[in-house]
Amino acid sequence: MKLDYTQALNRITQVQGVWLMHGNEPLLEQNLISALRKHWQQQNIERQRFDLQNVNDWKQIFSALNSLSLFSTQLAIEVHGNIKPDAQGLKQLKAFLQNPQDNVLVIIFPKQESQSLKSAFFQTIEANGTLIGLTAYSRQDQQRILQIEAEKMGIQLTSQAWQWLLYHHENNLLSARNSLINVADSFSELEQIDIEQLQQSLQDQSRYSTFDLGDACLKGDLAQAIKILNFLLESGEAHALIFWVLQKEMRLLLQLFEQPQNALQLGIWKNKIALYQQALRRCNPSQLITWSSLLLRTDNAIKGIGHENSQDLLLQLVCALSGKPVLTL
Template identity: 55%
Template sequence: MKIDYMQALKRTNNALGAWLIHGQEPLLEQNLLDEFRKEWRSKDIERQRYDIQSVHDWKNVFNALNSLSLFSQQLAIEVHGNIKPDANGLKLLKAFIQHNEQNLLVIVMPKQDTQSLKSSFIQTVEANGTLVSLQANYPKDRQHILEIEAKKLSLHLENDAWPWLLEHHEHNLLAAKNSLIRVSDTFPELANVGIKELHSCLQDQSRYSAYDLSDSLIAGHFEQSIKIYQYLIATGEPSTFILWVISKEMRLLMQLFEQPHQGIQLGIWKTKVHLYQKALQRLDAQEFLNWPSLLLNIDLSIKGISNQKPELLILQAIGQLCGKVLFR
């Protein structure tokens, strides 16, 4: 079954089997995963996460799905990455879909092109599970999604303010949502927010964006990356958004190291493939082994689950992407 983002939000309750969500809209990915996790917490369903760095990692995923712990009756597993299972992994996927009626597998991948969507792996999920495309191609779709976010904040924008907000952020939904949060904090008592209020509140945010941080990290410009990071935090971007940017670049680099000639297939823009290849030449591949645990530690610290400071861990991640080891 193939559904879109809005349909998927309505189907997270009691979801079972295999789900594959793909796209390049971090807000939609974040929202959908939040709905899944809320469901799992409410029903005490055990959650595990796996980051796929090679086809061999899929075996660990299916071993976990087929072996519950003593304290769990149900298991939900999140898989993040862009490496599809091999023939043996596909066999294990089909066995899971056919015989496991109590667990849930949620696979999170970057946007898949037309050719990738025809692969046996994705076709198997679509035919026997749920395939979700996270995209909002049209202005009315993007506005509708942001109107829902604004409603959560008890915020109402005038009709002509929506196009201005989207154009200001180059149609980046997550950045637009973060700006809605800032506007809500700035004008808590205002019934209707117009372009005038948006402009006064957000005009300074155009100095740096997440795209600038990504470009600086891949170029290895450490001082500039720190400057952009500090600016984004100072202007209201949440640490979760910064983590998403860092995580995306780390995973692309790790995947490109494993598949050096598959840059475009991994989701890297054609004009930027050479920049990522140059970054690989600059970086020590041995450090890649530490990146998944570093990303997990940042995630836990942001959520308050660990005692570590997310700011220091994020600085460490920025340093490693730029080829500088700040802490051990």
């Protein structure tokens, strides 16, 4: 049987036989292992851990599964590593799967390639046990997983805050969860967490933030905007997050150009309407027309599509948003 992370999390109390989880998401691995350990503790199930160093370690694992201590009626064994059993070990695995006697073998492997998953070891577990892929490729899956974490902390995020969080951490769910912990500690009294709270809680010792970059561009202060951009790049800020802030402001201005009377409805704060109007006046329609193409090129460069340099394109976006001629690099 194959399960994804959420399905496995909902079946913790039903775990039996062999569970093998593999993937490259530490948060998902930690959560499942923690949930399993909690269940075993509540059920007074003895737990042992083995770290695979060589193929012979499998002999000790199956020996332990066949010899309970005097004080235990059930045993749960965690196996961490990336070494598959040999032919004799595979034979013992099949025998255990046929008669686990309420014992549980949980195997934690790193992400496996598709060819590896076709081996007899993985095929045996898929056919007679449970194979769990610890992956979350889509933004929708990532947000769904992180929303579970946010609910545990008692916080809610706006839709824009979710977008910001996912862009900021570039598919690193563990890092994103840590950011949720920080913002929950700082703003637990708020009904909803927005981008501003996320940004504030994560700034720490930073001299400039991506929001400072957006504001400098809107004010038309190109020198300050370039200074902030360089600081962010040198500090290792994710290109995707810098892009997210710039494209958000540019799309707002494009919408305001089309709907000049609907600033509030577009989500522009009342005290910032004048700032956006001034920024729009610095840009003529011929400049605005080029923005969509420039945004698409930058997005592709950040994703590794094409041969353009994302850092150069971010600088061009800063120039464009500041209402200045775009630098040709």
